[in-house]
Amino acid sequence: MPNYRTTTITTITTTCALLLLAATTACTENPPGSTITPPPTTPTATPTSSPTPQPPAMPPAAKAKSKAGLQAFARHWLELESYAHATGNSSPYLALSRPTCEWCLGIAGVYRNVYAAGGRYEGDLSLELRDFGLLHVNAAEGTGAAGFRVYLPRALKIAKAGAQPQGQKSALVDYSINVTYVQGAWRVDTASTTVLKEGI
Numbered sequence: 001m002p003n004y005r006t007t008t009i010t011t012i013t014t015t016c017a018l019l020l021l022a023a024t025t026a027c028t029e030n031p032p033g034s035t036i037t038p039p040p041t042t043p044t045a046t047p048t049s050s051p052t053p054q055p056p057a058m059p060p061a062a063k064a065k066s067k068a069g070l071q072a073f074a075r076h077w078l079e080l081e082s083y084a085h086a087t088g089n090s091s092p093y094l095a096l097s098r099p100t101c102e103w104c105l106g107i108a109g110v111y112r113n114v115y116a117a118g119g120r121y122e123g124d125l126s127l128e129l130r131d132f133g134l135l136h137v138n139a140a141e142g143t144g145a146a147g148f149r150v151y152l153p154r155a156l157k158i159a160k161a162g163a164q165p166q167g168q169k170s171a172l173v174d175y176s177i178n179v180t181y182v183q184g185a186w187r188v189d190t191a192s193t194t195v196l197k198e199g200i
Helices: 004-029 067-087 091-095 102-116
Strands: 120-123 128-138 143-152 155-158 166-168 171-182 185-198
Touching: 067 091, 067 102, 067 128, 067 143, 067 171, 067 185, 091 102, 102 120, 102 185, 128 171
Parallel strands: none
Antiparallel strands: 120 155, 128 143, 143 171, 155 166, 171 185
């Protein structure tokens, strides 16, 4: 004799399961004519690279064939050295240095090689001009010379990709440059530096 109660319970359970499945399908698939709006999707964030810093432009005052012009030029030349230190791009710096400037070529090569190897410098990389000493211009010949004191802040050097950072001491340095006025602008013929004190 069949058990009607058991059959009825089984039928009800099966019916409920089918209704639940249908409801779930209806909610997830949004059938035609449905007024359910799918949840908004969050766009995938794309990594953005920071723009490459641009080299400082030469101020018009730095082009004057005078003591004031040479002083402005020396400031700008130091700005471009700081830029090469921070980016590895030494081209703008070398554009103001003639091939006779071995010191210019040497320091530019140091910065360029570190960045080319995947390394970098960290910290305050701006050279700070403290004082001018010698400043001489022969306007007729288009030559000049300048001596100035510069403060180099403490920095870190990572020589290449994966290398451990190396601390570089702060220093007070005397710069000396000889320049020639060529095609409406000063160019550095020779340069030299003397470290006066480190770790200041």
